[in-house]
Amino acid sequence: MTPLRGLYAITDSQLLAGGRLLPYAEAALNGGARLLQYRDKSSDDALHQREAEALRELCERYGATLIINDDAELAARLGVGVHLGQGDGSLAAARALLGGQAIIGGTCHARLGLALQAAKEGASYVAFGRFFESHTKPGAPTAALELLDQAKSHLQLPLVAIGGVTLDNAPQLITRGADMVAVVHALFAADSAAEVERRARAFAALFAPH
Ligand SMILES: Cc1ncc(COP(=O)(O)OP(=O)(O)O)c(N)n1
Ligand SMILES: Cc1nc(C(=O)O)sc1CCOP(=O)(O)O
Ligand SMILES: [Mg+2]
Numbered sequence: 001m002t003p004l005r006g007l008y009a010i011t012d013s014q015l016l017a018g019g020r021l022l023p024y025a026e027a028a029l030n031g032g033a034r035l036l037q038y039r040d041k042s043s044d045d046a047l048h049q050r051e052a053e054a055l056r057e058l059c060e061r062y063g064a065t066l067i068i069n070d071d072a073e074l075a076a077r078l079g080v081g082v083h084l085g086q087g088d089g090s091l092a093a094a095r096a097l098l099g100g101q102a103i104i105g106g107t108c109h110a111r112l113g114l115a116l117q118a119a120k121e122g123a124s125y126v127a128f129g130r131f132f133e134s135h136t137k138p139g140a141p142t143a144a145l146e147l148l149d150q151a152k153s154h155l156q157l158p159l160v161a162i163g164g165v166t167l168d169n170a171p172q173l174i175t176r177g178a179d180m181v182a183v184v185h186a187l188f189a190a191d192s193a194a195e196v197e198r199r200a201r202a203f204a205a206l207f208a209p210h
Contacts (some may be wrong), residue, residue, distance in 0.1 A: 002034050002065040002103065004125050004158035007203040008182040009033035010069075011055075012136060013040045015188045025055055027193040029062035031200025035103070035180065037083055039069040048074055056080055065103055072097055081105070083127070086114070095122035105160065110143035112150055119157055126155065127182065130163020131173060135185040137163065148176035167202050174206055181206075 009028040016024050025036060036059055038052050052068055056078050059066040067081040068074050072094040075082035081103035082094055091106050098104060105125045106118035115126040128147055130140040140163055151159050161178035166186040173181055181203065190196045 001101070002063070004103070005034070005179045006207045007031075007033045007187075007200055008035040008037065008160060008180040009187055009200065010037040010039050010162075010182055010184045012184045012188055013042065015184070020193075021051060022054055022058065023193045024188055024190070024196050026058055026062075027196035028187060028200045029058060029064050031197040032204030033064060033200050035065050035067055035081075037067040037069055037182070039184075041070075045074075049077075052078055052080075067103060067105065075102070081124070083107070091118055091121035091123050109141045110147050112147070112154060115151060115155055115157075119155060123157060125158040125160050125180070126151070127160040127162050129161060129182075131161055132164025132166070132169055134164040135189070145172060145176050148173065148178055152177035167199065167206075170203060170206055 011025060036055060038055050040048060052074060056066045065081055067083050069083050070088045072082045072089060076097050083105040084091055084094060085107040091104060094104050103124045105127055106123045108114040108118060108126045108128055110128060118126050128143050131143055134140060148159060158179040159177060160180045160182050161173040162182040165181045165183045170181045187196060187199050
């Protein structure tokens with residue numbers, strides 16, 4: 001079972017266009033990402049199936065776990081995890097579909113109540129954000145750092161922090177109790193796979209015991 005701590009890499013179809021999806025995802029895994037989320041907001045189901053299968057194989061090679069964004073049925077077909085937002089269907093239904101071992105995450109924005117509900121429905125982790133300005137999702141609702149303190153004292157689940165996370169600001173999130181940082185732009189907006197790997201290693205090192 002993948003430990004839910006460390007770097008959570010999320011793919012982006014624009015940043016990883018032109019043949020970069022697999023080499024950049026592999027670089028993130030090689031650098032230490034433990035979870036990899038496949039996030040493509042297009043409605044091309046055949047593309048999703050193909051790309052997700054390739055990413056599942058990569059994750060297996062690195063002992064990491066693939067998470068599918070938005071689509072519990074695709075996750076069930078591939079036997080991997082899923083991340084669901086508030087409009088993406090029920091976490092309880094996803095748990096019933098994917099079984100007890102699957103990693104299932106839920107978006108909770110800045111609302112503790114949503115996280116308590118997600119826990120009741122069988123989520124494996126809860127995600128809060130956005131904590132900082134995000135290139136990828138500039139309009140996402142904002143969350144304050146203090147939310148992590150509150151979440152830590154009310155929830156037993158691993159906490160994921162997302163939204164504008166960089167190597168500079170991630171330590172604040174980790175100090176406040178984030179178990180994972182989920183990152184798109186600061187990881188994948190890079191000129192080479194080698195640079196992605198370097199950044200992933202630097203994120204992963206922030207979680208290393210001192
Ligand atoms: C780890 C993680 N946290 C939050 C989100 C956002 O999910 P959602 O609100 O459903 O928005 P989209 O990503 O679907 O645009 C996420 N994907 N991953
Ligand atoms: C997909 C997503 N969800 C968010 C939320 O707050 O729920 S922020 C976000 C984008 C994360 O990308 P970046 O690391 O480039 O900011
Ligand atoms: Mg979603």
